[in-house]
Amino acid sequence: MWLTGRSVALIAAAVVSLLLAAIAGIPALLYVTGLCAGLVAVAVVLALLARPRLDLTRTVMPAIVEPDEVVEVEIRVGVRSGVPVVAGHWRDRLPSTVLGEATGTVPVTDGPYATVGYEVRGRRRGSHELGPFSVVVGDAFGLVQRSLSTGDRDRFIVLPRRSPLDVRVGPAGATDGATRLHPTSGLGQDDVIARPYLPGDALKRWHWKATAHHGEPMVRQEESELRPSVLVVLDADPRVHDQAGFEWSVSAAASVVAHYGTRGFDVDLATGTQSVSLESGHGLQDALVVLALAEPDSTPLVIPARERTTFVLTGSLDTTTAARLLDAVPSRDTIAFVARGTTEGGRDILAAAGWHVVARDAGDGLEQAWLAATGVTSS
Template identity: 85%
Template sequence: MWLTGRSIALIAAAAVSLALAALVGIPALLYVTGLCAGLVAVAVVLAVLARPRLVLTRTVTPAIVEPDEPVEVVLDVGVVSGVPVVAGHWRDRLPSTVLGTATGTVPVTGEPRARVEYVVTGRRRGSHELGPFSVSVGDAFGLVQRSLVAGGRDRFIVLPRRHSLDVRVGPAGATDGATRLHPTSGLGQDDVIARPYLPGDALKRWHWKATAHHGEPMVRQEESELRPTVLVVLDADPRVHDHAGFEWSVSAAASVVAHYGGRGFDVDLATGAQQVSLESGHGLQDALVVLALAEPDSSPLIIPARERTTFVMTGSLDSTSAARLLQAVPSRDTIAFVARGTSEDAHGALAAAGWHVVVRDSNEDLEAAWAAATGVPA
């Protein structure tokens, strides 16, 4: 609780009136002294008796957003008090990772609750907390004010930035894509359908009519036997990443997950001890949220043993970290995106295991690295 400038002026006027009454001998000035000092005293007493309490409801829409997408925050503010008070300036605390202005004056509506709102934008992927909220309240004459705080916080999540990827994926020389698919139900051995091209699918499997119809490479698949599946691995080990490199890997992992999930593939995402599975692309947002919240983590990768096309997003490897990845990732059909600075021994170990290794820089466009993995000109 504090006295406003108006109270300070009344106290000063009371002091001057008292001094003049004593020096000049004008008793009437004592009435002015009493009036000024009395107003301030009454305001202080009422502020003590009021015991105001802040009631707040914060609504954040939407709670999960794309990069650079605005978020609307609506605050329903009410003050419960033993005596009438007036709400003034409000402020909702924002983290440094958020752009926006969350201050203003509570509108006078005559209702017990008032509505204020503002718009913010997340500067980077991840979870962003809003709050606590504070508002100043005072008496009707503006003599005494105090600050009320509502400690509740709400958050919104910004998904990783993603990039469109070329549908012509897979390094040259990969084996037949059928080895990277798992069983599913169908109608019979003769039921042949077309599915999107997988890394390394043989030319003999191409479905030319479906390719012409869809405008992207399609291959023949026996519905009763096969369904396309890929694995995306984000190596979050802090020993192989700097900040820029880790962000590149997160964005690349999100782009690959969205690329295949949006095309109806089964996609498994693994990062540290966390795993998320998308069946026919369903659950894509859950996987993107996991990546949005991903932080460097030295937990060992846990990946079920199953042969399928695998994409590994990692950093600058030495022979030890390369051996760790080779032990954790079960698939031999693997495309690994590694940072420049990876040792020759690590590069050689991955290549010897049959992995296709793509060296990238932290400031390199994902599309260029993807083209390097596919052999398709950027």
């Protein structure tokens, strides 16, 4: 609680009036002294008796967003008090990872609650915390003010940045012999099932009518054809990453998951002890949220033992960390995106196991590394 400028001015006026009354012998000025000092004293007493409490409801829309997407925050705020108080300036604390202004003046309303709002944008992936909220309240004459705050916090998640990958290039993707396609409605003649083109599909299988209908390459498919499956592994071991390299790997993992997930693949994502499975692309957002919240972690990888095309996103490997990856990743049909700082011994270990190694720098675009991986796996 503090005195405002008005209170300071009244106290100064009381002091001056008292001095003039004593020096100039004007007793009437003592009434001015009493009035000014009394107003401040009454305001302080009422402020002590008020014991105001803050009620707050914060709504964040949407709670999961793409990078730089606008997040709208609406706050319903009310002050409960033993005596009437006036709410003034408010502020919602924002982390340095978001862009926006969360300050203003509480509007005057007829009811006990007022609504304020603001917009923010997330600058980087991850969970961003909003709050605590604080508001300044005072008496109707603006003599005494105090700050009320609430510890309530809310969060929104920014998904990783992703790069579009050319469907005409890149690894073809292995299939899992135990997984078969679910029947789908055909778009072509004679009840032939059509699905999106996948790298490695023969030209003779193109379904021209379905391609024209969808506006993207489509191919003919038998109902018994195996549904393609891939595994994406984010190696979060802090020993192999610097900050920029880890962010590159997270963004690349998100791009590969989205690329195959939106094209009907079964995709498994593994990072540390966490794993997410997408069946024909369903559950993509769950996988992206896991990547949005990913942090360097030395926990050993836990990966289901199934042979399929595998993408490993890692950093600077030596012989020890390369051997660790080989033990953790069950598939030999693997492409590893490694930092250029990887030792020759580390590369040799991976190459000897049949892995295709693609070197990258943290400043490289994923598209370059993707082109380097073209045609290195079997379909």
